[in-house]
Amino acid sequence: MASVLETKKDIILFDGVCNFCNGYINYILLHDQKNKFSFAPLQSKTTLELSKEFQVNFSKLNSIVVISGNRFLTQSKAVLYILKNLDTWWSPLVNLGYLIPGLIRNQLYKIFANNRYVLFGQANSCMVPTAEVRSKFLI
Secondary structure (H helix, E strand, O other): OEOOOOOOOEEEEEOOOEHHHHHHHHHHHHHOOOOOEEEEEOOOHHHHHHHHHHOOOHHHOOOOEEEEOOEEEEHHHHHHHHHHOOOOOOHHHHHHHHHOOHHHHHHHHHHHHHHHHHHHOEOOOOOOOOOOOHHHEEO
16 A cells, blocks of 8 residues: 555545445546546544644545645535546536535535435445555555
């Protein structure tokens, strides 16, 4: 696994015990043909290290987080950023999502995030990456 200090990629922090979130990460892994992203569960040492660096407790945000350089994105902005950077035919259509005001997008995001365990369930522990994608996960 890669070190958080060595990566030049955007880092996606995700809820490692959320079944939906793990499915979303698997979708990203499948479509990240440009190898743009690295990943770390919110429950990891990497997230603690990044929380100290950014002076934000990422694990308390109840959101997926994208760290790109010296900035971070959360909630709907993070989701749209990720989708826009994937190698799919419909990625350019993601720009339409930005036409919805951020307050509305984030309210919808919060409703979904607060109900994701009820809708999709929760694992007892974080996902274990397969050997072929392990290098994309930060320790």
